[in-house]
Amino acid sequence: MARKALPLNGSSLHEGVREEIRKRIASGLYKPGQAIPSTAQLGEEFDVSPITVKRALRDLQSAGALTSVPGKGTFVKEQHRFLRELDVWVSSMENARRLGFEPTMELISITKEKITDPTLSVFNPPDEAQLCVRKIIYADGTPIMYDAAYLSTDVPDAIVDEFGERFVIDALRRHKIELMDIRIVIDAAPASPGAQQAFSIPNGYPMLRRLYLIKTIRPGIRVIGVVESPFDRLACSINLPAKTIARMERPS
Amino acid sequence: MARKALPLNGSSLHEGVREEIRKRIASGLYKPGQAIPSTAQLGEEFDVSPITVKRALRDLQSAGALTSVPGKGTFVKEQHRFLRELDVWVSSMENARRLGFEPTMELISITKEKITDPTLSVFNPPDEAQLCVRKIIYADGTPIMYDAAYLSTDVPDAIVDEFGERFVIDALRRHKIELMDIRIVIDAAPASPGAQQAFSIPNGYPMLRRLYLIKTIRPGIRVIGVVESPFDRLACSINLPAKTIARMERPS
DNA sequence: GAGTGGTCTAGACCACCCT
DNA sequence: GGGTGGTCTAGACCACTCC
Missing domain, CATH: 1.10.10.10 (Winged helix-like DNA-binding domain superfamily/Winged helix DNA-binding domain)
Known part of the structure; x- marks a missing residue:
């Protein structure tokens, strides 16, 4: 040798x-x-x-x-189906199916806690404890997202019960709580402890992350959250046709 | 003790x-x-x-x-000015200034090489060697982006000479080569060797990455590239008002 | 039982910075 | 010279898997 x-x-x-x-x-x-x-x-x-x-x-x-x-x-490592062509927002069943995969989810926990993640301070979160729903989302059986959603107070139990099987947005909609607008911040970060466990990845593993703030037509109901995905499982793609570019460059 | x-x-x-x-x-x-x-x-x-x-x-x-x-x-580590409120696209002087920082850049190299990065295969890059411009972009003095741009053949020397001091897009525009449309893929990844050196960060450091394909009015001139930023220096924010959400959900 | 990866330690260097 | 972090090694365990 x-x-x-x-x-x-x-x-x-x-x-x-x-x-x-x-x-x-x-x-x-x-x-x-x-x-x-x-x-x-x-x-x-x-x-x-x-x-x-x-x-x-x-x-x-x-x-x-x-x-x-x-x-x-x-x-x-198998570069297992690196999902591309993902649109900006997928947190609804309908959207996911349109993108060509069958989503399933696993509820991890529903707790009442304060928002401590400093990166979420972008959205000026409230100081009071919020209802926190943590879940893992699978695409065709393989886990691709770890979601932690914080809901403002006064969400009826009937809706909370649905969080285990539906996206938060879908559950709200079924109860006639429509969306007003959405703010998203996309960034990268080392995996959180929860995500490390969910995906069985080592400390410091790079994750693609989306922080979101969803306002609804009910002023009291608001969702703030974080979705993490292992960098080798997910990417977001965006298209900007010429018209949009022009609009961005000469803003009114 | x-x-x-x-x-x-x-x-x-x-x-x-x-x-x-x-x-x-x-x-x-x-x-x-x-x-x-x-x-x-x-x-x-x-x-x-x-x-x-x-x-x-x-x-x-x-x-x-x-x-x-x-x-x-x-x-x-000082969580040094985590730049937020960044719009989707900043690769022009004008855009950067509008976002509130003064960009400077340092040209690393202009080489002729094939596109080997497998993640860029999303854009079906050509097999031939391309003109590759690598540079570091600074915001108010601190480095925030490491850019590698590949240009299709036949770019006049007069334009190439400007790459050291201007964004690629700006240089093309000064020569009347307007943009057609842009595709962007946002993902996360461990730092590339070049970026590791540019930001003096360790192996495996999480980076926010934007892969882009820019088509211009000249069919022969096309830019494919990758921009990497350390995860603690940059994030992208996107706003979706109610109208846009509706449009996304009921696509034509 | 033999092989695997994972952890922890002791000890020896080196290059660097400061005084 | 005495401090710092960085690297490399040898050796000893452990838990696990597969035969």
Whole structure:
């Protein structure tokens, strides 16, 4: 077994190992869904300590390239149906179906808590405790969103009961509470603890996030929330035809 | 010096250390811009090895909470001017100024290369090598975007010369090449090697990314590109008034 | 039982910064 | 010189899986 000298381009050993493995994935030597050699084998091949290999693999895990299962091995992550062509807003059954997937959901919890997430302060949330509905949304069986929605007070129990099986918006609508307008902030962020568990992803995993503020025709009823999706599962696409561009550039 | 027993909630030691430090930042005990105690001191306080502390700190770095400077110490990251209220499209001087900041830019390179980034395949990019313009865009002096723009062939040198000081769109316009339409895909991703260097951020740092395809009135001239921003520097906000919502839900 | 990945530690370097 | 963080290694555990 010939030991391979790593071409460390002015960088550290674990970086060299990481990039070499990344190359092998890109080149197809290590294929999606298949196991890569064990840390011991790789350590021997590159002539570095297995611990250094582990360090490299851990970095590739938090970058979404690998997954490792204790006791079994480390596997190249399947770039499992990267959903594209997603429109700005999907939080209704109708919308989801139109985009070509069958949504299901799992209710995690309904609690009463204050909004603490500092990023939600964009929407000037109230200080009082809110009804918080957390759920996981699946597309054709694979989880794609982790949603935490905060509702202002005085939501009838009849509506709350429906949150387990319907999108919040759909549940409100069924009770004649129509939407007024929506503000969305799109950003990226490391996965929250809840999302880490829901998607079984490591600490610091990059997530695409949408913060939303929904106003309804009832002044008292307002929804503030956060939806997180693993970066390799979801993207938003937007089209701007020439007319729209012109309007944006010469605002009235 | 009383040793503090960590409350490890069913998790590992380094996770306990990480969360304790995170708490201290949130509570204001460790303040933005200030140094936290050294790994040795923290190790003593928590009664764990300094290596375990280092591991915890490294995770907090890749999550954007800390920065460490070799030889000096580890510092709580200033949540430096998180730019909000950004509209969908800012790649022109005029737009940027309207949004309230003075943009400057630094040209990194102008090369001729093929588009290899697999995520750009959304736009069905051509196989031939393209003119690639890489630059960093600053807002009031702090870097906020790392841009890689690929232009189709046959762009006159007179225009190319302007890329160092102008946005690509602005440069094209000055030469009467107007835009037709724009497609944007917004997603998140770990930082690319170029962006890592530009923002001096660690491997795997979450970035907000915009992939764009710009068609112009000249069929031969087309721009495909990627803009990356560190997640703690930029977010996109979108407003949907009631009229727009109705239109989206009952598409023609 | 042999193999896997995950964690924790001790110890040894290095490069850097400050005084 | 004494502090800092960063890297690499050896070695020891543990929990898990598969045969």
